[in-house]
Amino acid sequence: MADTTYTFPIGPVHPALKEPTMFKFVMDGEVVVDVDVQPGINHRGIEFIGMRRNVLQTLHLAERICGICSIVHQYAFTLATERAAQVFEVPERAQYIRIIMAELERLHSHLLWAGVAAHELGFDTLLHLSWKIREDVQDVLEIISGNRVNYAMYYPGGVRRDIPPEKIPRIKKVLDHYKENFQMLADTFLGDPVIKHRTVGVGTLSKKDAIATSTVGPTTRASGVMKDVRFDQPYDAYADIDIKPVIPSNYGFEDAGDVYANIVVRLIEVAQSIEIIEYALDNMPSGPYRAEMNVNKVLMMLRKADGEGFGIHEAPRGEMCHYVRLKENQDNLDAWKVRASTYNNILAWQKKLIGQQIADVSIVAASIDPCIGCMDRVAVVDSRTGKEKIMTDVDFHRLSVEKTKRLRK
Amino acid sequence: MKVMNGDEFASYIKDRFGNNVLSMRVDKFKNGVKKSEFHSVWLRVDRSVFKDVMRAITEIHDEAHIAVASGSDLGEEIEIIYHLNLFWGERNRQLTVNLGVRCPKDDPHLPTISDLIPGALITEREKQEFLGITIDGIPDPRRLFLAENTPEGFYPWRKDEDQQEKLKKLYRDVHEEGV
């Protein structure tokens, strides 16, 4: 197998994980009995490259680990660098700008996921609706940073750009617009009988398994696990805000860990993010936004630093970690390790997929919010005939759409 | 589960493992306008007690969360650091523990911890292929990320003297033979 793979990845990225992942399913008729995940196709050796460049160059490289969660890698990398160097006092204003950016990122990422999930169910109208709504937050990100993807906002010792007061009304306008539209989106996703049929009880993950396999993010919260870095170990301005992890049972849903619970968690997190951004915009202290404005001085400080640091950030897809070690009189990083969220969710994937019908595979796989490209090539082995059949994303999508059509009747 | 802060955890481990704890440091970080604080413990232990320390940690918190294991080549030795999060589930209670252990390059073996924390499997597989160490007892030793056509014996994160040579050869193969 694996010789005709073509790929269509859209999704959260890890140097090694953000890729057209390959699955190998063992099937009994329509039901998955075993599955093996084989990542590595998109492996770009980013940690290796990073160990050959200086910290500020690596900052840009880190952003390009994933175009969808770009800010997330920059954030965790910046935290790790600051904790390793221990020479920067991050101004309070910068801490607030950081979380505003991180939450805007979460908004766009969850809306993107909602669209992708709808697409996997064969509900393309909803895909277009979610992506249309998503464009507004892209506008805000562009107003603040100047780019729609790869915002380059974080910087050791603060942020690269300020959010001046004159931009705030525009941001608030978009947030209000979201609040108006949120109910419509929630009703469509949570109330639609066909979506319910396709997602309730599909791809479940028990609380016990979620904890044992160290899953992270909405995937683990959908199973009822109270895990959220913003709550467990509040960093930067999150320390000032009382954030509760979103658990379905707190909102009258079941902690089933199924696809439906995943939708619930992400939708409620959209509302939560809006609240956090509003709070942060209103309470942002004044003052400088970066500890050291001179780039050469920052580089010198980093060159003199010696130590190691571990940065954790709660990304839209869950806990994101970077480990950084700096050595004195050395420009490049001495060691670097990137851990993206999906990396910890691979094992949960296996648990979720076993026992599923083949038509449900694409939505279950999408429920942990990987790249949909992850589904782009799967070898299906029918355990009764032993025949191997290669299926593509298109086939899965067709099966999934057919199932939805059957249910509508 | 007995909740501890960084200092308490450090002294507990030190009392229990004595001289086998090679180094220990507690970092404290202040955040936000309110300057609330969280702790992060860095410790290095001897390889002979590594598994016991890990077991002690899972005894302290049986739902310990493994974030990742990072690894690097120190020249003569290879160091793996396991990053664990303990006491999650309550506001501002989480303690990050970074547990480092070294093994010499001529005997690159470490015991698996996936029996204690099943979630460690993926990161252990990755350490094997990127640093050329052997995790004894790993339930699934296959490669994870490197492509099938990457030659055996090439470990990307090694800083061996012949690493440059190996890299050059890798490029030469590709460009001369095509893919």
Next chain:
Amino acid sequence: MDLKKTFDQALWVFHLNTGSCNGCDIEIVAALTPRYDVERFGIKLVGSPRHADVLLMTGPVTRAMAPRVKRVYNQTPDPKVVLVIGNCGTTTGVFYESYNILGPIDHFLKQIDPDVKIVYVPGCPPRPEAIIDAVAKAWLVLEELRGDNK
């Protein structure tokens, strides 16, 4: 640019990610969804290279993807145009010195077809407008190719 007023045929594109960071890929999808909505021009993303007129390729070529780039290119019927989207695909961008990145996309395409027609879209990532503009350019190239074939 003397683009015809109307397209005489819908343009179908196939998207191949050869190891990109997905930044370019979401911008492609953004171009398809309501704000930019290229589907109104009949430009449609298809699931197989065998149906495609245009190949969209993003990202530097990783070791595992290199053989597949060639395969996909060979599977696409003539006449075809390749759109290389993003700095990574054009030059390998920030990933230039990795052991697992074998080179920019055109390096591999030229090995199998020296006359390959490529439209480069630099940017990291390029904006959806730039992608739409490039598709229009690809359209012109295709028209030319079709004319040659007559």
